[in-house]
Amino acid sequence: MPIPLNEIQFYKNFDELAKDVLDMAKEFMPDRLIYLTTFTETQQIILKLSETNTSIQISEGMIIERNDTVCNRIDFEKSLPLIFEDMSRETNLDDLRKALIAANINSYLGIPIILSSGKEFGTLCAVHTNASVFNVKGIQMLQRIAKLFSHYLELERIAYRDSLTGLYNRQFLYKYFEEIPATGGTLFFLDLDGFKKINDILGHDAGDLVLREVALRLENLVQQYHGFAVRLGGDEFILNIIDISSKEETSKLAQSVLSRLSSWDTQLEELQLSASIGIVTYAANENNNLKVLLKNADNALYRAKASGKNAYQFF
Known part of the structure; x- marks a missing residue:
């Protein structure tokens, strides 16, 4: 079960650390909009953006039905990044085409954020209005950043969970x-x-x-x-x-x-x-x-x- 938002808001320095995560990711992909998301069972919530980019129609606090998002296609079980360098050429995205055009996104990198328990938290994403190539080093660095962020989330989660049952404490x-x-x-x-x-x-x-x-x-x-x-x-x-x-x-x-x-x-x-x-x-x-x-x-x-x-x- 994903971490509920009413739990995340109690995490110490969450906003500050989320900003640091986005700033670090931006160092390796300076020309892209970077953002953090979290999932509920049915929805995706946009938590933080690296900057306000008026050309890409994504905003903090935006809620999207999970089945209507590209992030929902990430393989969380294998913890693999999802990469689309030219979404206009991807026939398997036809059901999301209108939403992608409306958001003005044509290249996408989605990194899964997974807790040590195996539970999904959300994604660290990098997007651009144009088709563009993602270099291997940049992808690997964003994976490392996502992993560090997951360790922080796990430490915070432990503070509010009962160690035996996993319920709130x-x-x-x-x-x-x-x-x-x-x-x-x-x-x-x-x-x-x-x-x-x-x-x-x-x-x-x-x-x-x-x-x-x-x-x-x-x-x-x-x-x-x-x-x-x-x-x-x-x-x-x-x-x-x-x-x-x-x-x-x-x-x-x-x-x-x-x-x-x-x-x-x-x-x-x-x-x-x-x-x-x-x-x-x-x-x-x-x-x-x-x-x-x-x-x-x-x-x-x-x-x-x-x-x-x-x-x-x-x-």
Whole structure:
């Protein structure tokens, strides 16, 4: 899964380093417009440009459907650059012809930016209005620059991710509430029922596998909403969902979480592994204190467990 934009904006010195990356690339291809992009599952976002070039119709913040971009044709699995020295002669670009003409691009170099985990971040691209030859040394240098940039991204990513599950960590959650204006939302505070038995009877390696599987199920579920999943620590998790508008819809999601986290293989079901959830909502445009929200959600979680576990309660 690509790095979300709401994570990138927390990276230290991202803008400064992105500018340095573009400046270095420009040294080797001074006559071309250089730009950085990132991907979502369906879109490409233009992050930074080496300069404002009015003859090429690309701008920072531009969002393009991924299937409508040349970058989508890069072979990320093999980490190979994509090179078109004269796009007007490329018959396999006929479906993109109108977009390329509109952008006034006729030569293109796309370098994949890939994290050490193998996940795609985006591209480092060099384009020109005219057909032009890309020299081998220039291509190799842009590949090196892209690799250095990916190392920086990986270091920043580690700071906000839980090392065991890959979910966001407590630091990201607090950063989110400190720096992003509250749009209103719902916190689901989850705690696994029966998890201590897993560690005691099956061992901590089995417990770690369970936590990873829980994280995967939560992440797959949260992708259907506008929000994100967090591992607070131990067997405690948070879902922060922004686009739920009613108590009925919130209850439906809570029930879906309980269902997903109570269905296991025979051995885990015998140990009665499930989850309990405390739910708290917060309004938009208010000074929402995360510590208070978590305390209230924890209070609701306690009542859910007291009611018999595998249940949810609203604060």
